[in-house]
Amino acid sequence: MKCSTCQAKAAIEIRRHNAAFCGPCFTAHLERQVQRTIESERMLDPGERVLVAVSGGKDSLCLWEILRRQGYETTGLHLDLGIDGYSPEGRKKTEAYAELHGLPLQVIEVRQETGFTIPELADRTRRPPCSGCGLSKRYLMNRAALEGGFPVLATGHNLDDVAAILLGNVLRWQVEQLSRMTPVRPASHPRLVKTVKPLIRVTEREAVAYCLLRVLDYHEDECPNAAGATLLLYKDIVNQIEAVSAGTKQAFYQEFVKKLQPRLAAGETFTLRECEVCGQATTREVCAYCRMMERARQKTVQRGRVTRTVLEVPPA
Amino acid sequence: MKCSTCQAKAAIEIRRHNAAFCGPCFTAHLERQVQRTIESERMLDPGERVLVAVSGGKDSLCLWEILRRQGYETTGLHLDLGIDGYSPEGRKKTEAYAELHGLPLQVIEVRQETGFTIPELADRTRRPPCSGCGLSKRYLMNRAALEGGFPVLATGHNLDDVAAILLGNVLRWQVEQLSRMTPVRPASHPRLVKTVKPLIRVTEREAVAYCLLRVLDYHEDECPNAAGATLLLYKDIVNQIEAVSAGTKQAFYQEFVKKLQPRLAAGETFTLRECEVCGQATTREVCAYCRMMERARQKTVQRGRVTRTVLEVPPA
Numbered sequence: 001m002k003c004s005t006c007q008a009k010a011a012i013e014i015r016r017h018n019a020a021f022c023g024p025c026f027t028a029h030l031e032r033q034v035q036r037t038i039e040s041e042r043m044l045d046p047g048e049r050v051l052v053a054v055s056g057g058k059d060s061l062c063l064w065e066i067l068r069r070q071g072y073e074t075t076g077l078h079l080d081l082g083i084d085g086y087s088p089e090g091r092k093k094t095e096a097y098a099e100l101h102g103l104p105l106q107v108i109e110v111r112q113e114t115g116f117t118i119p120e121l122a123d124r125t126r127r128p129p130c131s132g133c134g135l136s137k138r139y140l141m142n143r144a145a146l147e148g149g150f151p152v153l154a155t156g157h158n159l160d161d162v163a164a165i166l167l168g169n170v171l172r173w174q175v176e177q178l179s180r181m182t183p184v185r186p187a188s189h190p191r192l193v194k195t196v197k198p199l200i201r202v203t204e205r206e207a208v209a210y211c212l213l214r215v216l217d218y219h220e221d222e223c224p225n226a227a228g229a230t231l232l233l234y235k236d237i238v239n240q241i242e243a244v245s246a247g248t249k250q251a252f253y254q255e256f257v258k259k260l261q262p263r264l265a266a267g268e269t270f271t272l273r274e275c276e277v278c279g280q281a282t283t284r285e286v287c288a289y290c291r292m293m294e295r296a297r298q299k300t301v302q303r304g305r306v307t308r309t310v311l312e313v314p315p316a
Numbered sequence: 317m318k319c320s321t322c323q324a325k326a327a328i329e330i331r332r333h334n335a336a337f338c339g340p341c342f343t344a345h346l347e348r349q350v351q352r353t354i355e356s357e358r359m360l361d362p363g364e365r366v367l368v369a370v371s372g373g374k375d376s377l378c379l380w381e382i383l384r385r386q387g388y389e390t391t392g393l394h395l396d397l398g399i400d401g402y403s404p405e406g407r408k409k410t411e412a413y414a415e416l417h418g419l420p421l422q423v424i425e426v427r428q429e430t431g432f433t434i435p436e437l438a439d440r441t442r443r444p445p446c447s448g449c450g451l452s453k454r455y456l457m458n459r460a461a462l463e464g465g466f467p468v469l470a471t472g473h474n475l476d477d478v479a480a481i482l483l484g485n486v487l488r489w490q491v492e493q494l495s496r497m498t499p500v501r502p503a504s505h506p507r508l509v510k511t512v513k514p515l516i517r518v519t520e521r522e523a524v525a526y527c528l529l530r531v532l533d534y535h536e537d538e539c540p541n542a543a544g545a546t547l548l549l550y551k552d553i554v555n556q557i558e559a560v561s562a563g564t565k566q567a568f569y570q571e572f573v574k575k576l577q578p579r580l581a582a583g584e585t586f587t588l589r590e591c592e593v594c595g596q597a598t599t600r601e602v603c604a605y606c607r608m609m610e611r612a613r614q615k616t617v618q619r620g621r622v623t624r625t626v627l628e629v630p631p632a
Binding site for chain 2: 170171172173175230233237240241244245248251252255256258259260263264267
C-alpha cells in the first residue's frame with residue numbers, strides 16, 4: 001500500500017477516506033484536517049487565547065500539540081481527579097509536555113476544590129463515577145476558563161467519543177442532550193464560556209498514530225472507572241458497524257449535526273439564570289453541580305452522625 | 317422461576333417486563349399485549365375486514381392466529397416471491413394454516429404479476445435483492461388491498477424488525493424514511509390503504525415461543541437473500557445492547573415514535589399524486605415500482621440484443 005500523497009510506503013490506511021499515508025504525510029494530513037474543522041466550524045479566531053483541557057491521554061496531547069503547531073496561544077488545564085493508581089500518571093505526562101514546550105499549565109485538584117476525590121464523590125452521591133466526574137469536569141473547566149478570562153475552552157473529544165455519546169442519547173431519545181450535541185457550544189450566558197471540539201473528525205486510532213509519530217509521551221491507561229461503562233459498549237458497537245460499512249461513524253455524527261440537531265434545538269427552549277449558590281449558569285434555582293455537592297456533604301455529615309451514635313451507645 | 321401470573325413453573329422469562337410466564341399465561345399475555353397495541357394505536361376497528369400479509373414465517377402466522385382468535389374478519393395475502401428452495405415452503409405453510417382454519421387466502425405469484433421472480437429482478441436492476449423485494453411487496457400488497465376493498469393491511473413486523481430498521485435509518489439520518497416510521501401509516505391518498513403493525517411490542521423470541529406454544533407450523537428458514545444483509549447486523553447490535561440493558565430495544569422504538577417522529581413528520585411535506593403509468597400514489601411522475609420494472613424490462617431487451625449481435629458476427 002502506497003501513500004496517497006507522496007507514493008512512499010504507507011504506514012496507516014484510512015478506509016473511510018479511501019486513503020493511506022506514510023508517517024510524515026499522515027501527521028500533515030491530520031493537522032490540516034483539524035485546522036479545516038476549526039475553520040469550517042468557526043471554533044477559534046486567529047490569535048485567540050485558548051484554554052485546552054488536557055488529561056495527559058492521547059486525545060488531549062494530540063489536540064494541544066496540533067494547536068501549538070498551528071500557532072494558537074494555548075494554556076493547558078489539567079484536572080487532577082484523585083483516582084488512585086491512575087490520576088498521578090496523567091498529571092505527570094501533562095506537566096512534562098507543558099514543561100518541554102514552555103507552555104502555561106493550570107492544575108486543579110478536584111479534592112482540594114470540592115472536598116472530594118471523584119471516587120469519594122461517586123460513593124457519597126451514589127451516582128455512577130463517570131456521571132459525577134463528567135459534571136464536575138464541565139463545571140470546573142468552565143469556571144477556570146471564566147476566571148482566567150479565556151474566551152474559549154477546547155476539549156479533546158474525538159470522533160469515537162461523539163459517535164458513542166450520540167448513540168447513547170439516541171437509544172433513549174434524550175432530546176435535550178441531543179439538542180446540545182454540536183461541535184461548538186456558544187457562550188449562551190455571561191457565565192458560560194464557548195467550548196469547542198476540534199478533534200471531532202479524528203478517530204481514536206488516528207489520535208494514537210499521531211501521538212506515536214510525533215513522539216508525544218501520553219498516558220496510555222484507560223480510566224479504571226470506565227471499565228464496563230456503557231460508553232465503551234457503544235464505541236465497540238459503532239466500530240462493528242464501521243468495520244462493515246466504512247464511513248458510517250463519521251456520517252452518523254456529521255449528518256446528525258447537519259440534519260437533526262437544528263430541528264431539535266429549535267424545539268428546545270430554556271432560560272438560563274445564575275445559580276443561587278455559586279452564580280454559574282443553570283436552568284434551575286440551584287445548578288446540578290451545587291446540588292450534587294450538597295448531597296455529597298450531607299452524606300458525609302450523616303455518616304459522621306452514625307459513627308458518633310454507635311460510639312455513644314454504652315457497651316452492653 | 318415462577319409464572320408472574322399463576323405461580324406455576326415459568327417457561328419463558330421476559331426481562332424487559334421483569335416478568336416470567338408459564339405456557340398458557342404467556343400466550344394469554346401476548347394476545348392481550350397485541351390487542352392493547354391495536355387499541356392504543358387505533359389500528360383496527362371491531363368488525364373491520366383486515367388483509368393480513370402472511371409469508372408463512374413465525375411473525376405472520378403469530379399475527380394471523382392472534383387476529384383470528386380476537387375475532388377479526390381476516391383474509392390472508394401471500395406473495396410467492398419465486399425464490400428457489402425457499403418460497404415453496406412458506407407458501408405451503410401459509411396455505412395449510414388457511415385451510416386448517418377455513419380462512420380466505422389470496423396468493424400472488426410475483427413472477428406472474430411482474431414478469432420476474434425476486435432474484436431475476438435483483439439481477440436485472442442491480443439493486444440488492446432485499447431492496448427490490450421490499451418495494452415489490454409494498455406495492456403489490458397495497459394494490460391487492462385496494463382491489464379487494466380492504467380498508468386496512470396488517471403486517472407482521474416485530475419489535476426486532478422495527479428497532480433494526482430504525483437503527484439503520486438513524487445511522488445515516490434518513491429523515492424522510494424516519495418520518496414515516498409509525499405503527500400506523502394512514503391512507504394519505506385514495507390509492508393508499510392504511511397499514512398497521514400490531515406486533516411492534518413483540519420480540520422475535522416471543523413470536524417463536526408463541527408459535528411453539530400454539531403449535532403453529534411455521535416456515536423456519538431465513539430468506540437466503542437476507543444472509544449478510546445489514547438488517548441482520550443491526551438486529552444483532554440491538555440485541556447486544558438489550559443484553560446489557562433490558563428494555564432498550566422497546567424504549568428505542570417507542571420513544572422515537574413519541575418524541576422524534578412527530579417533529580420529523582412536521583418538517584416533511586410532500587404531495588402525493590397518481591403514477592402516470594399505473595395510477596398508484598407517488599411523489600414523482602412515475603412511481604418507484606414502475607421505474608424499477610421499466611429498468612428490469614430494458615435490461616432484458618438489451619441482453620436479448622447483445623446475444624443476437626454476437627450471433628450475427630461472422631466467424632473469423
